[in-house]
Amino acid sequence: MPINVLMTVPTGPGVGLTSVSVGLVRALEQQGLKASFFKPIAQPQPGDEGPDRSAAMVAQGSTLTTAESIPLQEAERYLYNDNIDELMEEVVGRFQDSIEPDSTVIVEGLAQIPGHPYATRLNKAIAKTLDADLVLVTAPNKMRVKELEHHVEIAAGSYGGIKAADVIGCILNKTTPGSLGAKSYGDSFAQRSIFKRNFKLLGQIPTAEELTYPRVQDVADYLDARIINAGEIETRRVQSYTLCARGVENMLEALQPGVLVFTPGDRTDIIMATAIAALNDTKIAALVLTGGYQPSESLMQLCGKAMAKGLPVLSVDSNSWDTAINMQSFNKEIPLDDKDRILLVKEHIARCIDHDWINSFARNQEERKLSPPAFRYRLIETARELNKRIVLPEGEEIRTIEAASICAERGIARPVLLGNKAEILRNAQNNGIEIGNGVEIIEPTTIREHYVSPMVDIRKHRGLTDIVALEQLEDNVVLGTMMLQENDVDGLVSGAVHTTANTIRPALQLVKTSPDASLVSSVFFMCLPDQVLVYGDCAINPDPTAEQLAEIAIQSADSASAFGITPKVAMISYSTGGSGSGNDVDKVREATRLAQEKRPDILIDGPLQYDAAIMEKVAKQKAPNSKVAGKATVFVFPDLNTGNTTYKAVQRSADVVSIGPMLQGIRKPVNDLSRGALVDDIVYTIAITAIQAGQAEAKAN
Structure with a gap:
């Protein structure tokens, strides 16, 4: 039998119940806990086909299998015939089929949506039937803090009130920056008088704009667009859109990474300007040609290199204005085949759940295998605590720049990019990467001579001279290795464009092996x-x-x-x-x-x-x-x-x-990357390197 059954129920419509529920499952997995998930009654959205949306999202990036939910029409039939007891028997049967022994089970209640007035009634019955503790999911929805407090108290009243033993707390979702700021809003709410005894604030989840960005393919499907050039249609994401019907000189600022450009299909000047931006490595989401006009074959040939760089080009029959207006009705719900976005949402929410509360479920769980989510979570959290300075010699490489940005933003490490500052900033801007204050950029020419003398001292038995040392330091991997040797950084990560030998050879020559190691x-x-x-x-x-x-x-x-x-x-x-x-x-x-x-x-x-x-x-x-x-x-x-x-x-x-x-x-941490490494691979390698640096420091002390 499960140790804990936690049921999420909404305090109102539009609180993000499904996202929070699947995020709770991920939070359990991150802590290495046995988790199960159960959605008693399906609530399909228009256009949904196949498995229940919640179950499908839980399955992404997880080994959990879930029982099939009771179809909504079947549940309504039970209610119509006043057979709620029989409905609950069916719930129990499916519940038993969906859970792992000795696990913590997340049960997702029914959302409050139009046409489902019975949601709260069924949620109460399910919670009682499964003997579940209740977690209320709420969202500010422009309410003031005091109004939100009253809102939560009223919603809790449907389940016995905030003093009831099984109403254990709430999760605040979708906080947005306002007069108090997202964090201040959550902190102010957390200090309200309703949070006492057993009723707690269990998580504060701010909105993250990047989690709402659809793929270009999703927009193409919505607009029923013809695909002129597919490019990177399945991986590029739409951050904004712009209507370009003015002169080229007045629309150049609009050509930013992630923008969806709408323009009449006969505006050759705008098509060419967009292609030039793409050639300059600005990752525009896509170009949408409106009015049913098709670009000529000669124009397509002229823009061929831009197309080869991955720029998607679509065509629709409606005019630019109507197409742009139509986008306002675009459904931003996550498609179930958008694995990357689902995983981002799950990870984001899991990070914002109270980890002490999650860890409290571990007291009776037996030791289990370390799952990939738990492993990755431990990597990030451990690295964050150490706050190490990691040098990245391939500082101008786009994947490396993005990984450095992520590491700085999430506090995983203090990344140092070696390279031409102007080139690094240009590559970042063209790819929509924000380089914050946490990313340090060092021009190799400004520090190279500083390491000549120390390098000669290390390699003088090999006949190294100042001139040869300076020449070898032209290689940023060698330069980064000397920074590590001289304790100016705590670790080094390279290999996105260099071979393994290029990364390891300088480390063996300059840093050398650990005193207790005879080989690497x-x-x-x-x-x-x-x-x-x-x-x-x-x-x-x-x-x-x-x-x-x-x-x-x-x-x-x-x-x-x-x-x-x-x-x-x-x-x-x-x-x-x-x-x-x-x-x-x-x-x-x-x-x-x-x-x-x-x-x-x-x-x-x-x-x-x-x-x-x-x-x-x-x-x-x-x-x-x-x-x-x-x-x-x-x-x-x-x-x-x-x-x-x-x-x-x-x-x-x-x-x-x-x-x-x-x-x-190796005496100090140096790690190699595959030349096909993804951005996430680099991020996790940086985290590993930071942890190794912490271990080396502890060992030395």
Whole structure:
């Protein structure tokens, strides 16, 4: 049976009940808690098809499965026939089918929408039937703080009032900056007299404009537009729109990143101006040609390079004015196939829920696997507490700039971008990236000479001279590495445009290995659907000896432990136990023995085949007495060929997110990126680097 059942109910219409409910599930997952979700009665919106909207949003980025909701028409039929008891029996049956044992269950009540006057009545019955604690979801909706207090008290009265034992508190959603500011509004509301005893303010969720931006594809579908050039139609998002029917000189300021440009299809001048902006790397959302006019083939050829840069071009039959007016009725509800936006909403809301309250549910839950949401959350929160300064030598690269902006905005680290300041600012502006005060930009030419003498001191035994040192410092990775060596920064992240060798070689030459390490190795954090595993070494050592493999195992176990993963180390081979023989198996067997001798505090077993290490059924047959088989969290591969092949096969075949490689054994944190890294990959690597810097500092003290 579940430990806790929490039911979200609205205090009125338009409070964002579904978003808050799925955000609560994510908040539980982030803390590594067992969560379940149940939507008793479906409330489809116009155009919705397939699964219930709430259940579909919960499923994005989660391994949870949910029971099918009772169709609304069926529930209304029960009510019409005065058979509410039978309806509640159906609710209980589906509830039991949807929950995991020993979990905290989020039950989403019915929203108050036109045509559903029975919502509160059914919510009361469901809460009583499931013995649920009630969480009220409210929104200011332009109310003053005192008015909102009265509003919440009246809504709570329908469920026994704020003094009732099972009415535990409320979540304030959709706060917007006003005369008091969003945070001040929430804080003022939190100080009201209604929050006493068991009734608490459980979360304050400000609006975030970026969570409302639709994809260009969604707008194209809404306008029933013809697609002239698809470009990046599925990934670009619309932040605003503008009607351009004036002269080019009067509309240039409107050509900003994220803008949807409406213009008559025969305005060649505006079409060309938009194309020029796109060529200058301004990521305009899309160009919409109105009036049914089609651009000529020669014009399309002239603008071909702009189209190749991803600019979507659409065509509609209505005129510009009517098309722009029509956009005011665009439904900003999140399409269920917009995975990125759903995940952003869930993460945003989860961050704003009271974490102490969420953690209070952990008291009776058994230890569970560390899920990807919990892992990512711990990364960000731990890094935020450390507040480390991380240098990014590829400072002019767009993904790196955006990652730095995100890290500064969320307080993950203090990023330092190395590069030409004017170029960095231009790239940021053209891509709609806001560089706040938390991002530091350093021109390499202003600091390069400062590091010549220290670098010569480090490499003088190799005959390094001032002239050669200055020449090598022209490479920003080398410069960043010297900043790290001289303690001017706490860590370095590179590799978005450089090779692994370009990133690691300067670190080995200038920073060198840790005193207790004889080699540098790496691990990947493999974010499987239900847990995070550690793979080592998949990037550095081609064919380690038994002694080196034992050290890699110990390094990888310590890395897992440092990031909240209980290390259970499987030494991987093509043979399990004593069933096989040969040099390769013997090496793994000897490495296992050495690692166990050096670190008896770590669970290490091998040789184990991969399936015996990860699958309990196979483990019971092949290694029944092993404490690691079937439960391994750290996988140590015998050589680079095996490790790199396995990690990429798992990553690509199972659509698994991998974070890394994270380097181990270097005296100060240096981490490499894949050249295909996404912005989120860079953000998490920066967080990992910050945490490693904190660990190195603690170890030194």
